[in-house]
Amino acid sequence: MHHLAKVxxxxxLTGGSNPPLSVAxxxxxxxxxxxxxxxALVLALLPFAACGSPRWSxxxxxxxxxxxxxxxxxxxGSIDEAIPYYGVxxxxxxxxxxxxxxxxxxxxxxxxxxxxxxxxxxxxIFPFDFxxxxxxxxxxxxxxxxxxxxxxxRTDVAAPGxxxxxxxxxxxxxxxxxxxx
Numbered sequence: 001m002h003h004l005a006k007v008x009x010x011x012x013l014t015g016g017s018n019p020p021l022s023v024a025x026x027x028x029x030x031x032x033x034x035x036x037x038x039x040a041l042v043l044a045l046l047p048f049a050a051c052g053s054p055r056w057s058x059x060x061x062x063x064x065x066x067x068x069x070x071x072x073x074x075x076x077g078s079i080d081e082a083i084p085y086y087g088v089x090x091x092x093x094x095x096x097x098x099x100x101x102x103x104x105x106x107x108x109x110x111x112x113x114x115x116x117x118x119x120x121x122x123x124x125i126f127p128f129d130f131x132x133x134x135x136x137x138x139x140x141x142x143x144x145x146x147x148x149x150x151x152x153x154r155t156d157v158a159a160p161g162x163x164x165x166x167x168x169x170x171x172x173x174x175x176x177x178x179x180x181x
Contacts, residue, residue: 093149
């Protein structure tokens with residue numbers, strides 16, 4: 001059997017018992033002069049051939065508004081980063097305590113939104129998913145998933161100096177109670 005392996009790999013004069021390693025030692029050929037330059041060029045261009053990861057962005061307004069992503073408060077009011085996972089993201093913009101609209105009177109309320117981040121190509125075709133993405137990329141323009149959350153004015157708070165809602169009915173009940181005493 002050992003002799004058959006040597007004959008199959010063309011190793012008649014080697015005594016090694018591992019034909020693939022012996023073949024590598026004996027199969028060395030002279031390198032053509034331009035091959036090293038091509039190899040160096042391929043290695044130099046390889047980092048530029050890597051795919052950029054997909055990104056997502058979220059902006060919360062007005063400035064100073066806290067951004068909450070999936071129940072976790074984030075530092076700052078904006079996100080522009082690589083997509084950590086695919087699916088539905090729950091977003092909330094929470095204004096600072098005492099924040100008001102531009103008129104300086106009406107307080108701001110929190111706002112909520114969801115952002116759907118779709119998978120680029122189905123993972124069930126691995127290892128061909130890279131080839132599928134490369135072939136479809138010239139024809140499909142995948143927009144960056146993004147959202148803009150604006151903290152709206154609160155509608156449940158009366159403006160300063162305005163009578164509270166329902167004050168007339170309250171005053172009628174108070175006068176009736178005072179008349180019964």
